[in-house]
Amino acid sequence: MNKTINQKAWYFVIPVFVLVAFNAAIPLMTVVNYSFQETFGNNVFAWEGTRWFKQILLSERFHASLGRQFAFTFIILLIQIPLGIAIALTMPKKGWGVPVCLILMSMPLLIPWNVVGAMWNIFALPDIGFLGHSLNAMGFDYNFTQQPGDAWLTTILMDVWHWTSLVVLLSYAGLNSIQPAYYQAAEIDGASRWATFRYIELPKMKKVLTLAILLRFMDSFMIYTEPFVLTGGGPGNTTAFLSIDLVKMALGQFDLGPAAAMSLIYFFIVLLVCWVFYNLMMKNEAQS
Amino acid sequence: MSLELKNVEKKVGIETHIHPTSIKLEKNTINVLLGSTLAGKTTLMQIMAGLDKPTSGEIWFNGKNVTGMKVQKRNCSMVYQQFINYPNYTVYENIASPLTITGVKNNEIKQRVGKVAELLKLSAMLNKKPDELSGGQQQRTALARALVKDSDLILLDEPLANLDFKLREELREELPKLFEDRDCIVVYATTEPSDALMIGGNTATLLEGKVIQYGKTLEVYNRPENLISAKVFSDPPMNIAEITKSGDNCKFTDNDVQWKSSAKIKDGTYKIGIRPHNITTYKEGNNSVEINGKVQISELSGSESLIHFTNGSLNWVSLSNGTQQKNVGEDTKLYMNTDEFLYFDQNNRLVNNG
DSSP: OOOOOOGGGGGGGHHHHHHHIIIIIHHHHHHHHHHTEEEOSTTOEEEOTTHHHHHHHHOHHHHHHHHHHHHHHHHHHHHHHHHHHHHHHHSOSSSTHHHHHHHHHHHHHHSOHHHHHHHHHHHHOTTTSHHHHHHHHTTOOOOTTTOHHHHHHHHHHHHHHHHHHHHHHHHHHHHHTSOHHHHHHHHHHTOOHHHHIIIIIHHHHHHHHHHHHHHHHHHHHTOOHHHHHHTTTOSTTTTOOHHHHHHIIIIISOOHHHHHHHHHHHHHHHHHHHHHHHHHHTHHHHHO | OEEEEEEEEEEETTEEEEEEEEEEEETTOEEEEEOOTTSSHHHHHHHHHTSSOOSEEEEEETTEEOTTOOGGGSOEEEEOSSOOOOTTSOHHHHHHHHHHHTTOOHHHHHHHHHHHHHHTTOGGGTTSOGGGSOHHHHHHHHHHHHHHTTOSEEEEESTTTTSOHHHHHHHHHHHHHHHTTOSSEEEEEESOHHHHHHHOSEEEEEETTEEEEEEEHHHHHHSOSBHHHHHHTOSSOOEEEEEEEETTEEEESSSOOEEEOOOOOOSEEEEEEEOGGGEESSOOSTTEEEEEEEEEEEEEETTEEEEEEEETTEEEEEEEESOOOOOTTOEEEEEEEGGGOEEEOTTSBBOSOO
16 A cells, blocks of 8 residues: 655644744743853843852742742642632532522632732721721731731732632532432441541542642742732732742843743742642552 | 331422332332332432431331431441442442441451452452442442441342443342342332343332332232333333224224133223233244234344334334344234233223233
């Protein structure tokens, strides 16, 4: 049998190739290019090798913002995942309550990020904001623009408000896919509410929860807009998470080399954590 | 030991799911609930188990009124059409789960699980998780969980429906044996008349939330009280036609086929029910009668042949042994075994009773 040789089909791949090149490959390679060189503008570059990487990895500033970033992500995961599951468990399974709850839950997810930041900024202002003013009226010394603790509290509250819904919706979908027969079987066995949750609901939600944790990890680890609008990284540097710090370095100080090196390190950390986490969660699946 | 439903009725909103039903199940019996989907089998079982409360009526167990008693307080177990096991427990832990919850000692659990696992051929896979097992093994695990408890009442809700043919046959043969020496009442819901015949025991035929007839399986099959019960307990569907009888002579209203009947019934018009396997391509019994048919559909299923044919306005199904290849549109001769005809009066009640 003679195969016709016709390589014209490759032309069809060109659009995707161009798109991916401009969308991902070229910008990434530019960053890689910057990270190994020093520039003073005018398109003049000088080779620096791994100097910027060493500098970033050893800099206290990077350690501090990385530490803040992990702390923030850890705290919001710790709040949002259990809270999301708990809300999903209490949501109605049928009747008119279902669409009402689903719409209410999706609301925060539909609001643009900078609007969320602005909303919370005004909401939390100590003199005129509803939250800030009420707290002060109740006798709490609350001022998120000046006290680091308050700034953290407000940022975390804002993120919980904005993103817990995502965990709720995913968990709710997971819960709804459990056949009623499972609950009946547990009831016949005489299992407690906790045992039903632990041995039926949680294992059955495993996949959507893995997804929820991954999404929330990535999103919160790369958070920029909301804290930028709310606190601008302040007071001082106390809420300057990695991306805020990165933008300061790249655009504020125009340190392109170190900023590029930091971007790449940042990128690899996200990749690494996701990879480790995903493999841990899916370990059992692979065995079967 | 007995389970008795007294005038049990279940309504959801304005819909009646179970019409007032009274039925008494005795100790050491297997009782088949036979009916199509939505006939109310599952609802009836859930009421028996205590998972669902009847709208009115009472449930008595061992001479005690248990209406409204919670399922946890009753000693019953249930197996579902879907394979329901705890997903992150091993097979051993799954089977042991009803015992662990009630606080049985570890040694005893080990011994009882071992025994049941052997009975259900699960001994080799006690350390596996349910999703590593085949469908048949998953359902065996669920069955083992139901058996290990030594329940007074075991409910099986279409347990074989999701299994493929071979596994179904295999498990269906084993099932009656599993319950043989047990001191319990077994209720088995199915849509398949063949399941009921294979399992034996008693059968209740159900249609649209009503128990039509309850009795020994073979009796219900051979002597259905009425046309509805006969229809429910027939697969492929029963052939029904109107006839007139004068003296010993019977004749279809729609054609000229005649036969002699020894049924001791008055002259008049009746409906007869003929099960498909009593119309065959060969003569069977001493009193068979010939009928001409035009083949509409001809299907082979293993060692049996299903031929749908028309005769005038009659549209019938026949089931013969062996492979009988017929062409669609072909004129053919078939034979009806008149000894097996079921005669129903105008109120659909069986009249040639015994």
